[in-house]
Amino acid sequence: MRCLVAWFPDWPLVAAGIPPDVAAVVLHANRVVAATPAARAEGIREGLRRREAQARCPAVRVVEEDRGRDARAWEPAVAAVESLAPAVEVATAGELLLGTRGPSRYFGGDAALAELICRTVDEAAGQEGCRVGVGDGRFTAGLAARAGARAAQRVVVVGRGESRRWLAPQPVNCLGPGYEDLADLLVRFGIRTLGELGELPASAVLGRFGAMGDTARRLARGLDERPVVARTPPPGMSVPAELDPPLDRVEAAAFVAKSLADELLYRLEREGLAATMVAIEAQTEHGESLVRHWRHDGALTAAALAERARWQLDGWIGVERGGSPTAGITLLRLTAEEVRPDDGKQLGFWGGVAESDEQAARAFARVQGLLGPDGVVTAVLGGGRGFAEQVRLVPWGDCREPPPDTDARRRRVLRGPSAEAPPWPGRVGGPAPAVVFGSGTEAEVLGPDGLPVEVDGRGLLSSAPSSVAIAGGARRQVSGWAGPWPIEERWWDRGGRRRARLQVLLEDGGAYLLSRERGCWTVEGSYC
Amino acid sequence: MKGALEAAVAKGRPVAMAGTRRLEVHGALGGLFPAGGLQRGSVVEVGGGAAVSLSLALAAGVMPAGSSRWAAAVGFPSLGLVAAAQLGVPLDRLALVPAPGGRWAEVVAALADGVDLLLVRPPAGLRASDARRLAARARERGVVLVPVRQGASSRWPESPDLRLEAAPGEWMGLGTGHGCLRRRRIEVALSGRREPGGRPRSMEIWLPGPAGVAVVSAEAPAPEPFTPAPPEALTAVG
Numbered sequence: 001m002r003c004l005v006a007w008f009p010d011w012p013l014v015a016a017g018i019p020p021d022v023a024a025v026v027l028h029a030n031r032v033v034a035a036t037p038a039a040r041a042e043g044i045r046e047g048l049r050r051r052e053a054q055a056r057c058p059a060v061r062v063v064e065e066d067r068g069r070d071a072r073a074w075e076p077a078v079a080a081v082e083s084l085a086p087a088v089e090v091a092t093a094g095e096l097l098l099g100t101r102g103p104s105r106y107f108g109g110d111a112a113l114a115e116l117i118c119r120t121v122d123e124a125a126g127q128e129g130c131r132v133g134v135g136d137g138r139f140t141a142g143l144a145a146r147a148g149a150r151a152a153q154r155v156v157v158v159g160r161g162e163s164r165r166w167l168a169p170q171p172v173n174c175l176g177p178g179y180e181d182l183a184d185l186l187v188r189f190g191i192r193t194l195g196e197l198g199e200l201p202a203s204a205v206l207g208r209f210g211a212m213g214d215t216a217r218r219l220a221r222g223l224d225e226r227p228v229v230a231r232t233p234p235p236g237m238s239v240p241a242e243l244d245p246p247l248d249r250v251e252a253a254a255f256v257a258k259s260l261a262d263e264l265l266y267r268l269e270r271e272g273l274a275a276t277m278v279a280i281e282a283q284t285e286h287g288e289s290l291v292r293h294w295r296h297d298g299a300l301t302a303a304a305l306a307e308r309a310r311w312q313l314d315g316w317i318g319v320e321r322g323g324s325p326t327a328g329i330t331l332l333r334l335t336a337e338e339v340r341p342d343d344g345k346q347l348g349f350w351g352g353v354a355e356s357d358e359q360a361a362r363a364f365a366r367v368q369g370l371l372g373p374d375g376v377v378t379a380v381l382g383g384g385r386g387f388a389e390q391v392r393l394v395p396w397g398d399c400r401e402p403p404p405d406t407d408a409r410r411r412r413v414l415r416g417p418s419a420e421a422p423p424w425p426g427r428v429g430g431p432a433p434a435v436v437f438g439s440g441t442e443a444e445v446l447g448p449d450g451l452p453v454e455v456d457g458r459g460l461l462s463s464a465p466s467s468v469a470i471a472g473g474a475r476r477q478v479s480g481w482a483g484p485w486p487i488e489e490r491w492w493d494r495g496g497r498r499r500a501r502l503q504v505l506l507e508d509g510g511a512y513l514l515s516r517e518r519g520c521w522t523v524e525g526s527y528c
Numbered sequence: 529m530k531g532a533l534e535a536a537v538a539k540g541r542p543v544a545m546a547g548t549r550r551l552e553v554h555g556a557l558g559g560l561f562p563a564g565g566l567q568r569g570s571v572v573e574v575g576g577g578a579a580v581s582l583s584l585a586l587a588a589g590v591m592p593a594g595s596s597r598w599a600a601a602v603g604f605p606s607l608g609l610v611a612a613a614q615l616g617v618p619l620d621r622l623a624l625v626p627a628p629g630g631r632w633a634e635v636v637a638a639l640a641d642g643v644d645l646l647l648v649r650p651p652a653g654l655r656a657s658d659a660r661r662l663a664a665r666a667r668e669r670g671v672v673l674v675p676v677r678q679g680a681s682s683r684w685p686e687s688p689d690l691r692l693e694a695a696p697g698e699w700m701g702l703g704t705g706h707g708c709l710r711r712r713r714i715e716v717a718l719s720g721r722r723e724p725g726g727r728p729r730s731m732e733i734w735l736p737g738p739a740g741v742a743v744v745s746a747e748a749p750a751p752e753p754f755t756p757a758p759p760e761a762l763t764a765v766g
Contacts, residue, residue: 357596364642379609431611431710436606464704481705505702508696511699
């Protein structure tokens with residue numbers, strides 16, 4: 001199958017917006033994976049360590065690898081090519097391929113098509129540098145594009161049926177990623193070019209090098225590994241509605257939202273998808289806009305979506321306050337931000353979600369409509385030494401499980417499931433305080449001599465506390481105390497903390513947990 | 529004889545009535561309430577030095593393990609959630625609205641539709657008319673509204689159905705320079721419009737008790753004696 005490969009050398013740097021005359025490299029695992037022409041002129045090659053690259057060119061700029069950024073930047077180029085030819089496959093960010101049969105005939109031959117694609121990609125990328133190769137099969141076309149980069153040729157077209165002859169002088173190490181070990185072995189056997197590899201008998205190659213050797217031999221003979229798989233264009237996940245005349249009543253807008261929700265869910269259903277996060281966006285005549293993301297761990301239904309749109313608009317339009325819009329709503333847009341395959345919902349054996357749960361969920365979503373998604377949270381307890389650090393607040397509707405922690409998984413594998421919760425030396429024992437202050441509530445702790453009590457470097461008090469004033473209040477006598485319990489966290493790191501904690505019981509029955517950090521007493525919690 | 533009669537009456541009481549009309553409380557507190565639990569649709573103000581712990585203990589009683597009830601706490605930015613978990617509150621069924629801002633009344637009214645117990649901290653300057661409306665809403669929806677009073681500013685402007693006063697009690701376990709806070713005995717006093725007939729108006733409970741939960745004072749265990757580590761015998765060296 002005739003195939004065209006458009007390849008943009010060192011795409012990560014183009015995606016990062018670095019001009020070719022600046023020496024810069026992209027590193028992955030401390031090895032150079034891409035370099036600008038300026039950096040290459042200084043002798044920097046792929047595979048060098050960061051230190052080696054900096055030794056060759058001390059002024060080289062190092063850019064962090066970001067696959068997401070590369071893919072996002074590549075998307076306009078793919079879309080531009082898709083407007084010329086159908087069935088474009090994205091190999092990686094910076095490389096795309098397509099079958100040339102139809103487009104070549106339409107645009108007047110392989111060379112003309114290749115020129116056109118090259119220009120299109122250059123325009124979309126905003127700079128020149130795209131290389132295009134055409135050949136029988138993707139392997140030949142890819143090599144042709146790379147050969148063009150070496151020979152400073154923008155387009156290399158390998159004629160029909162000439163692939164094997166064209167490939168013959170190429171060295172075996174251009175078989176590509178995954179074949180490095182095999183290529184190394186072949187070179188040591190004295191097989192240096194693809195032509196020599198292709199001439200070996202198939203049974204001998206298969207017998208000695210297995211399936212991988214056989215595939216390599218097929219590639220060397222100009223046959224293809226597999227056919228081009230076309231990318232399916234992303235379905236329209238966004239449903240807008242222009243409102244003319246502008247709406248200023250919630251009911252009318254909610255009615256429109258209902259039909260939008262129906263439309264969006266119909267589109268998703270056609271793709272076999274279910275939305276787990278939907279953004280509802282409203283804009284007014286004066287350009288004010290309000291976007292709110294709604295998440296649901298099950299799938300959102302049309303009725304639920306319309307209800308949420310209504311709550312959101314209710315919270316925006318319905319109440320006169322600083323943030324309310326000054327004009328009617330002109331645009332309403334529903335966008336599915338996160339989708340998953342719609343594999344239905346498995347109800348529990350005894351009837352699934354209780355009615356009370358649904359009622360509660362509706363009430364919480366209603367409050368989220370008033371206050372925003374962070375307005376309603378539930379708490380998840382985790383590790384930590386301080387009482388505030390042990391609590392993680394999760395917005396209602398988000399997943400309460402913590403993100404997968406590879407360290408924890410490894411620990412579990414190493415030591416078994418019982419070792420999941422690590423110990424936290426330095427935690428204060430006994431019951432937890434019923435009120436936990438985040439920070440900023442200061443306290444004054446005085447000794448019997450009227451001087452402030454301090455904690456020295458060895459974790460000892462300068463004197464026994466005898467009176468305490470909380471947040472600038474009246475001084476109260478201490479009737480009992482214990483501590484200090486020093487904690488030194490992450491001392492090896494700049495974000496480390498050193499503090500000491502003290503429990504005090506005051507004469508009027510109040511009990512507090514105090515914490516001293518950087519020479520200052522604060523109230524961590526109150527046992528009330 | 530009287531005890532047996534009472535037991536028979538308790539058995540014969542329709543289960544649906546008990547389940548729908550009142551919310552059970554922690555066993556330690558049951559004897560205090562006129563109906564043996566929290567009357568659905570009532571306003572129960574909790575105040576005093578141990579108000580937060582006591583309201584968390586109420587929530588833990590309303591939501592025993594495996595129940596399908598929900599609670600919400602509005603306006604507590606610094607609620608001790610570790611303490612809540614220790615007292616037995618299921619944190620996945622306790623929704624928190626830490627900062628309702630100027631929309632406090634709206635938020636409380638919206639939550640009244642979905643939860644069974646609503647812990648609220650009334651903002652300073654709450655109007656009596658708002659409080660009356662919320663109380664009416666709670667009555668209509670069968671929600672127990674628990675305003676928690678911390679200081680004078682967060683007072684419920686209307687007179688509540690019941691008022692629980694938890695005096696800051698006596699802590700055990702903390703010495704001067706040793707030990708740590710272990711358990712506390714508090715006295716809970718009950719007053720209000722629905723006078724408890726012939727029942728104790730106040731009782732002593734342990735909150736937190738030995739395992740973090742509230743227990744009645746009669747069941748209080750003997751305090752563990754403090755045993756200092758035996759001094760190590762000196763041995764001659766060198």
